Amino acid sequence: MSIFSFFRSAPRPSAVQAKERLQIVMAHERAGRTGPDYLPMLQQELLSVIAKYIDIDQNKVEVKLDRGGDCSTLELNIELPAREQLKSAMAAVKGAKPEPKPADTADGEAKRSAANGPLTDGGVKKRH
Amino acid sequence: MSKIIVMTSGKGGVGKTTSSAAFATGLALRGFKTVVIDFDVGLRNLDLVMGCERRVVFDFINVINGEAKLSQALIKDKRIDNLYILPTSQTRDKDALTREGVERVLNDLSKEFDYILCDSPAGIERGALMSLYFADHAIIVTNPEVSSVRDSDRILGVLNSRSRRAEQGLEPVSQQLLLTRYDPDRVERGEMLKVDDVLEILAIPLLGVIPESQAVLRASNVGMPVILDEASNAGQAYTDAVGRFLGEEIEHRFVSPQKKGLFSRLLRRSA
Ligand SMILES: Nc1ncnc2c1ncn2[C@@H]1O[C@H](COP(=O)(O)OP(=O)(O)OP(=O)(O)O)[C@@H](O)[C@H]1O
Ligand SMILES: [Mg+2]
Numbered sequence: 001m002s003i004f005s006f007f008r009s010a011p012r013p014s015a016v017q018a019k020e021r022l023q024i025v026m027a028h029e030r031a032g033r034t035g036p037d038y039l040p041m042l043q044q045e046l047l048s049v050i051a052k053y054i055d056i057d058q059n060k061v062e063v064k065l066d067r068g069g070d071c072s073t074l075e076l077n078i079e080l081p082a083r084e085q086l087k088s089a090m091a092a093v094k095g096a097k098p099e100p101k102p103a104d105t106a107d108g109e110a111k112r113s114a115a116n117g118p119l120t121d122g123g124v125k126k127r128h
Numbered sequence: 129m130s131k132i133i134v135m136t137s138g139k140g141g142v143g144k145t146t147s148s149a150a151f152a153t154g155l156a157l158r159g160f161k162t163v164v165i166d167f168d169v170g171l172r173n174l175d176l177v178m179g180c181e182r183r184v185v186f187d188f189i190n191v192i193n194g195e196a197k198l199s200q201a202l203i204k205d206k207r208i209d210n211l212y213i214l215p216t217s218q219t220r221d222k223d224a225l226t227r228e229g230v231e232r233v234l235n236d237l238s239k240e241f242d243y244i245l246c247d248s249p250a251g252i253e254r255g256a257l258m259s260l261y262f263a264d265h266a267i268i269v270t271n272p273e274v275s276s277v278r279d280s281d282r283i284l285g286v287l288n289s290r291s292r293r294a295e296q297g298l299e300p301v302s303q304q305l306l307l308t309r310y311d312p313d314r315v316e317r318g319e320m321l322k323v324d325d326v327l328e329i330l331a332i333p334l335l336g337v338i339p340e341s342q343a344v345l346r347a348s349n350v351g352m353p354v355i356l357d358e359a360s361n362a363g364q365a366y367t368d369a370v371g372r373f374l375g376e377e378i379e380h381r382f383v384s385p386q387k388k389g390l391f392s393r394l395l396r397r398s399a
Contacts, residue, residue: 013317013318013319014318014319015315015318015319015320015321015322015325016318018273018274018321018325019321019325019328019329021274022274022277022278022329023329025278026277026278026281026329029278029281029282030281030285
């Protein structure tokens, strides 16, 4: 490869991409052959923990998985209940403290963990 | 004792039947008494590729069900002495393949034949599982393409866990890669996985590389195993692969682009 093609950052040949994709997906599939698939259970338990504190609609839960070479990302997107319900839920949890702008806190939380790189244990994000 | 070989791939249409016909013919040409069995119940095709479609009376399933004798269902090849074909049923479904039935037929065949070659159907259902269950050797037919490589890996997993040898804790089924429809020009242009890439990923020994070749279609048109087309790349590549299977050391050919004359290079450039 010449120095010029380096600067042009020539697109990687498709065969190279094919090989990389195969290596990643197959490493996971081979690992998955031994031992049960724990993801469905992990997802269920995570949700039940969250459900202890927040009244979530099971239909508004989105689960995404991205299998990577070095690390994988499991992303849980959970639509939280409307502001009013959330307020009372927060009040119930935290007692009679002044209202801590729950919506912003939830958003900030999601952004921070996204910036930290891959979430390995799930992220909770609020949608309006 | 005869050896049982399965030609398998997981993915469909990668060249199992083409390779089964070529391999069985090649083994018979070397003097081994060989039978090739079609396990693709309901989708009989080996008979066409072998050119014996008009001579099928009874089939594998008839023999399993005791409706015909093995000797009645076996078709002797007209060109090559030691070669026999056991066609499959066109009308039944794959549930007709019972493990006991298959075992009985294979046992009977092994009294007479040196090699029993099983042409697996695509997938990992009953037909495919039955074709590999009793195997001593597996030839993994793979195209240099992502889904075929992945499916081959799946099949390797099945061979290592659900074959007779695996279940009974015997020496594992030996596994070799037959990379087919290989196009060295596309590989050179970075458009197709290299032999080495596929070997690195699947991590099994290489039996042969069969180039993409127009001779394959020509051969199947006339019902002649392509290995008999001695002038063709594909035919020669299969002959080499059979030699390697028998333990000979033969260098791999047809893995790099053919040297082109100036004329054809100019032609391609202007194309
Ligand atoms: N080396 C080759 N060059 C060109 N064409 C090929 C080559 N090998 C196989 N083919 C073509 O690919 C097609 C599929 O081949 P074949 O029937 O042998 O595959 P198969 O794996 O047995 O398919 P199935 O999974 O349906 O049983 C056929 O049309 C055949 O002619
Ligand atoms: Mg076939």
